[in-house]
Amino acid sequence: MLRLSKTFAALVIAAPFVAAQSAVWGQCGGTGWTGPTTCAAGSTCAYSNDYYSRELCIVPCLRAHILTTSTWRKLRMHPRIATSTSTGSASLPSGTSTAKLNTLATGNGKVYFGSATDNPELTDTAYVAILSDNTMFGQITPGNSWKWDATEPTQGTFTFTAGDAILDLAQANGQLLRGHNCVWYNQLPSWVSSGTLSASELESAMVNHCTTLLTHYKGGTYSFDIVNEPFNDDGTWRTDVFYNELNTTYVPTVLTAARAADPSTKLYINEYNLEYASGKSASMLSLVKSLLADDVPLDGIGFQGHLIVGQVPTSIQSQMEAFTALGVEVAITELDIRMTLPATEALYEQQKTDYQNVIAACQAVDGCVGVTIWDYTDKYSWVPSTFSGQGAACPWDSNLVIKPAFDGIVAGMSA
Numbered sequence: 001m002l003r004l005s006k007t008f009a010a011l012v013i014a015a016p017f018v019a020a021q022s023a024v025w026g027q028c029g030g031t032g033w034t035g036p037t038t039c040a041a042g043s044t045c046a047y048s049n050d051y052y053s054r055e056l057c058i059v060p061c062l063r064a065h066i067l068t069t070s071t072w073r074k075l076r077m078h079p080r081i082a083t084s085t086s087t088g089s090a091s092l093p094s095g096t097s098t099a100k101l102n103t104l105a106t107g108n109g110k111v112y113f114g115s116a117t118d119n120p121e122l123t124d125t126a127y128v129a130i131l132s133d134n135t136m137f138g139q140i141t142p143g144n145s146w147k148w149d150a151t152e153p154t155q156g157t158f159t160f161t162a163g164d165a166i167l168d169l170a171q172a173n174g175q176l177l178r179g180h181n182c183v184w185y186n187q188l189p190s191w192v193s194s195g196t197l198s199a200s201e202l203e204s205a206m207v208n209h210c211t212t213l214l215t216h217y218k219g220g221t222y223s224f225d226i227v228n229e230p231f232n233d234d235g236t237w238r239t240d241v242f243y244n245e246l247n248t249t250y251v252p253t254v255l256t257a258a259r260a261a262d263p264s265t266k267l268y269i270n271e272y273n274l275e276y277a278s279g280k281s282a283s284m285l286s287l288v289k290s291l292l293a294d295d296v297p298l299d300g301i302g303f304q305g306h307l308i309v310g311q312v313p314t315s316i317q318s319q320m321e322a323f324t325a326l327g328v329e330v331a332i333t334e335l336d337i338r339m340t341l342p343a344t345e346a347l348y349e350q351q352k353t354d355y356q357n358v359i360a361a362c363q364a365v366d367g368c369v370g371v372t373i374w375d376y377t378d379k380y381s382w383v384p385s386t387f388s389g390q391g392a393a394c395p396w397d398s399n400l401v402i403k404p405a406f407d408g409i410v411a412g413m414s415a
């Protein structure tokens with residue numbers, strides 16, 4: 001909630017001009033701030049956020065409206081505030097629904113509707129304000145800061161400062177957390193990925209890493225991606241350092257260690273391209289069967305859901321049901337639906353339909369506990385940096401304005 005610091009604002013108005021000024025919407029004060037504390041003409045310095053002690057240069061006539069989605073629409077129209085048009089969204093339609101996604105999801109029997117986030121984004125107060133609305137997002141996932149390279153860059157030396165900021169945010173907001181992740185071929189520190197550890201050293205390092213990570217966050221997560229992306233698309237095992245040295249045994253070993261470290265969190269294997277029948281989804285089904293038959297602890301399968309506009313499989317519901325029939329829950333864990341840029345009205349409309357269909361698939365499956373979008377805004381999507389010429393994959397545009405895709409999500413939940 002916005003609170004104008006009256007004393008500070010009065011000081012700013014009375015103070016003589018000093019060398020540096022913050023631009024409209026720039027930071028001008030707050031805990032630890034050493035930059036300029038005066039604002040550009042027409043704006044004043046105001047306290048902006050209860051979670052981060054920051055003060056921003058705000059146009060006075062607008063300050064009462066700050067930090068709501070609808071206000072961002074108003075701010076975009078205000079001539080004093082420059083906004084990015086990186087997706088060319090100015091000429092494209094916005095969403096119209098005023099629904100709150102987590103409220104809708106939980107009202108329809110789901111555990112949460114959530115979003116991924118990442119530490120660098122948490123200095124963006126307008127972004128954090130939307131993320132922190134637990135009627136919109138009842139769950140968050142750390143996009144990077146719980147991964148192995150971030151938490152144990154040097155063997156045996158753990159750093160949880162960035163990871164804890166995500167935990168603190170979720171707890172301050174009253175949101176669930178999905179832990180992400182424990183064992184993955186990517187974003188490994190070189191001491192693991194280089195292959196210089198012997199099999200027994202690697203197994204013990206893996207067990208120590210996951211045990212320490214889950215113990216640190218014990219009781220703090222709803223679920224945790226323990227194994228991420230173990231298969232190639234053709235269903236063969238991914239030949240990463242874990243498979244190469246430990247064969248398939250690394251999966252039951254790390255799941256067992258995870259259960260021992262935090263018996264309260266749901267243990268997931270998370271994978272992309274499970275949304276249609278393929279060698280990969282067949283191998284995942286076989287793995288789940290065999291782990292459960294061996295009494296290995298496993299609670300859920302994550303369907304990542306990195307999809308393409310106009311190419312969303314119609315088989316998502318049946319694919320989920322194939323897993324829930326085995327006795328595990330499922331979740332859509334990293335949903336985004338990308339398009340080839342530039343975005344057009346037609347692509348936005350197709351994206352709306354696509355989002356609706358994915359959400360409706362989860363809605364139709366009792367064992368699908370929730371959907372997490374892989375960040376809610378195009379401003380912070382991973383897509384453009386990975387898929388050249390593609391983007392606009394999220395339900396909020398890069399100006400934090402809802403797109404027709406948002407209305408599609410609402411429609412999918414109401415199906």
Ligand code: G3I
Pocket residue numbers: 143144186187228304334382
């Ligand atoms: O940490 C370094 C930083 O030190 C450096 O200055 C900066 C310069 O580019 O790079 C930083 O690392 C980046 C990292 O994100 C943290 O920001 C990497 O370059 C970048 O490649 C990495 O991208 C992440 C990607 O996983 C890596 O594969 C994305 O943000 C993250 O959203 C994405 O998430 C994955 C899920 O974990 C698993 N499923 C697929 C999904 C999308 O790829």
